[in-house]
Amino acid sequence: MWRVSADHRIAIIGAGFSGLGAAIRLKAAGVEDFVVLERAADVGGTWRANTYPGCQCDVPSHLYSYSFAPNPNWSRTFSRQGEIWEYLRACVERFDLGPHLRLGVEVRECSWGDATGSWLLETSAGALSAVVVVAAMGALSEPSMPTLPGIESFQGPLFHSAAWRHDVDLRGARIALVGTGASAIQIAPEIAPAAGELVVYQRTPPWILPHPDRPIRARERALFRAVPFAQRAFRDSIAWARETLVLGFRHPPLGRPGEALARRHLERQVADPVLREALRPTYRFGCKRILISNRYYPALQQPNVTLVPHAVFEIRAHSVLAADGVERPADVVIAATGFSASDPPAAHHIRGRDGRTLAEHWSGAPQAYKGTTIAGFPNLFMMLGPHTGLGHTSVLLMIEAQIGYLIAAVRAMDEGRIAVLEPRPAAQAAFVATVRRRAHGTVWESGGCASWYLDAGGHSILWPDSAWRFRRALRRFDLTSYLARPYSSDSV
Numbered sequence: 001m002w003r004v005s006a007d008h009r010i011a012i013i014g015a016g017f018s019g020l021g022a023a024i025r026l027k028a029a030g031v032e033d034f035v036v037l038e039r040a041a042d043v044g045g046t047w048r049a050n051t052y053p054g055c056q057c058d059v060p061s062h063l064y065s066y067s068f069a070p071n072p073n074w075s076r077t078f079s080r081q082g083e084i085w086e087y088l089r090a091c092v093e094r095f096d097l098g099p100h101l102r103l104g105v106e107v108r109e110c111s112w113g114d115a116t117g118s119w120l121l122e123t124s125a126g127a128l129s130a131v132v133v134v135a136a137m138g139a140l141s142e143p144s145m146p147t148l149p150g151i152e153s154f155q156g157p158l159f160h161s162a163a164w165r166h167d168v169d170l171r172g173a174r175i176a177l178v179g180t181g182a183s184a185i186q187i188a189p190e191i192a193p194a195a196g197e198l199v200v201y202q203r204t205p206p207w208i209l210p211h212p213d214r215p216i217r218a219r220e221r222a223l224f225r226a227v228p229f230a231q232r233a234f235r236d237s238i239a240w241a242r243e244t245l246v247l248g249f250r251h252p253p254l255g256r257p258g259e260a261l262a263r264r265h266l267e268r269q270v271a272d273p274v275l276r277e278a279l280r281p282t283y284r285f286g287c288k289r290i291l292i293s294n295r296y297y298p299a300l301q302q303p304n305v306t307l308v309p310h311a312v313f314e315i316r317a318h319s320v321l322a323a324d325g326v327e328r329p330a331d332v333v334i335a336a337t338g339f340s341a342s343d344p345p346a347a348h349h350i351r352g353r354d355g356r357t358l359a360e361h362w363s364g365a366p367q368a369y370k371g372t373t374i375a376g377f378p379n380l381f382m383m384l385g386p387h388t389g390l391g392h393t394s395v396l397l398m399i400e401a402q403i404g405y406l407i408a409a410v411r412a413m414d415e416g417r418i419a420v421l422e423p424r425p426a427a428q429a430a431f432v433a434t435v436r437r438r439a440h441g442t443v444w445e446s447g448g449c450a451s452w453y454l455d456a457g458g459h460s461i462l463w464p465d466s467a468w469r470f471r472r473a474l475r476r477f478d479l480t481s482y483l484a485r486p487y488s489s490d491s492v
Contacts, residue, residue: 010034010410011121011130013107013346016045018383018399019136020088021066024095025403028068031410035130036097037123039106043092045138047084052164052183053190055081056213058292062235063242063394069094070231072224078213110135111351112378117419117485119379131419134406135350136383142340146178151315154333158315161187161336168332172196176320176330178312180206182291184336189295192305199328200300201320203311204288204449205279207262211292243466245392249286250464252443259285269297278309286391287447338452352377353422362386364456367432369423369481370474371463372402373409378422381406387435388470389453389462391444397467401474408477420485427481439464 010026012019015038023036042048057064061074064084069091075083092098102125109122110133121128143160145151151158157168161183171194177184180202192198224231248255262285270276279297300307310323321327347358347366353376361376366386368374373381381402388398409421436459439445444453444460455461463470 007118007129008033008035009130010132010134011119011128012036012134012136013110013121014038014045014136014138014383015040015043015101015103016047016136016138017066017088017396018138018402019045019134020091020097021396021399022134022136022383022403022406023097023100024066024068024091025407026410027095027097029407029410031407034100035128036101037105037107037121037128038101038103039124041104042089043101043103044085044088047081047088050081050162050164050183051166052161052187054186055183056186057081057084058182059394059396060238061216062231063238064396066091066396067232067235067400070224070228070235072228072231073221074216076213076215078211107349109349109351111355112353112380114353114378117378132379132381132410134381134383135346135385137344137346139339139344139384139389142345143335144338144340146312146335146337148312149314153317154315154330155317156331156333158333159335161334162339170194170332173331174329175199176201176312176328176333177336178320178333179336179338180204181336181338182289183338185291185293185296187334187336188305189293189299192299192302195304198302198305199308199320199330200305201308201310201312201322202278204283205281205309206288206291207259207281207285208265208291208293208296209258209262210265211294239393239397239467242393243468246466249391249443250438250441252284252286252441252447255285255443258290262290266297269294270301272301275300275307278307283449284443284447286443287449288451288453289391343456350377350380352380365459366455366461367428369428369431370405371398371470372405372474373421373423373428373482375423375425375428378420381409386461387432387463390467391453391462393467398463398470401467401471405474405477412477412479416479416484417487418484419487420483422483424481424483435464436460 012022012034015036019036026034040048057079060077061079065071071087106124107121111120113120118129118131119133143162145160157165159165170191173195174197175195177188177200188200248258266279299305308322312320313323314321319327319329350358368382368385371385371388383402439460442464444462453460453462
C-alpha cells in the first residue's frame, strides 16, 4: 500500500472510466501534479468489481470507450466485463498513469478548509491535501443490499451480484435470485444449467429488447487498425443513431415502436400465456431501464427454473418467503438489487464550506450546476453527478464532456490566478429548474413506475435530453456563473 503524505494540486477519487479519463486528459493538458486514489487493489471501477457470470455492457463497444483512446480490437459489438477491464488497464499503461496511481487507498472523509483554500482528505494511508478534488467514484459504485426482515438469519451464502462469491459452488444448489434488472437477466441464463433449482423473484417485470450482439469479424478489426478514421466514423454513426432514441423518452407516444418490438420479442420467446402475462410490463416503455437479452426468457422456461412474480417479503434461515405467502427453500441467495444511485454513500463523507455533508445538503434530492460543480463545495468537480445519467446512449459521452469542463476550469484558474471556484447558488438553482422543467412529462416521471431514476421528491435524476445538448452546455467554462477568490499576494 502507498503511503500518502505529499500534497497535490488535484486529487482524483476513483480509478474507473471517469477517474482514469480525467487523469489522461489532465496529463495531455500539461497538468502533472495530480494523484488518483483508488480503494481497490486495481483500476477499473465497475468493470473490475462486477465479475458475475454473463456480465456484459449494454452499450456498443466502440461507443463505450474513450474517443481519445479508440480500441480497434474489440472482439464483440457489445463487450464483456473482462475485455472492458483489460481496456482500462491498457489505458493506464498507454498513458503512463502508474506514477499517479495510489491503489488500495480508501478516502474516508473529504473536508473543505476555507482558511486554507484546499481539501483535506482522510485516507486509509494518512492525510492528504489538495486544491481541487475530482469526485470520480461513479453512480454505480455502491451495491444496494435489500433491507429485508430476517436477512441476517440466512444460514447459507448470501451475496450481492456486484460482490460475486466465486468460491460458492452453485452446482445442484437451490438458488434464490432476487431482482430482475440488468444484472439479473444476464446472471439467470448463466447459472440455471448448474442449479438444482433456480427461483427468480420479480417485483416488476422489465421491458426487454432483442440483443444485437455479435462477434466483430477479423476483416472489420483489420480495417479499424489500418484506417482509424473508419473507426471514428463508425463510432459517430452509432452515437447519432442512439441520440434519436431520446425522443421516445421525452415524448412517450414516440416510444411505441420500441414497446411493440419488446412485446413481439416476449410473445415469440414465451409460449405459455400465464408466464407471458407475468412477464408483461404494465408501465410505459423506458420508465425503467430498458434491457436487452436473447437468453433470459428461454432460461425462465427451463424445467429447473421458476419465476415468482412477487417481491420478497422475508428471508429465513433456509428459505425465502415471497409476498404471495409461499415459503420456498433456498441454499444460496443472490441479490441482484442494483446500486445506491440517488443517495450515493460517498455523499455522506464529503463536507463543504459549512461543515455539512453533500447528503445533508441534498436531503434526497441531488443537485449540481451542470451536473459537475456544487454550490457550497468549492473546487469540487463531481463526475457523473446529478442529472448526468442517460437512458439511451453511452455515459462516456457525458464523462468526456465533464472532463473537458474540468480542464477548462483549471485553465481559467491558472489564467486568472484564481484559488477558489464555486458555482453561484442562483446559477445552480436556475440550471436545476431548467432540467426539471425539461424532465416534466418525460417517461421517467410520467411512465407509471418507481425506479432509481427518481429522487426522494419524485424528480428525475437523469439528463432529460440528448448527450449532444449536454456536451454543448459544457463546451466552455462559464466563469461568470462562479464565485471566484483570487490568490492572496503571499500565496505560492
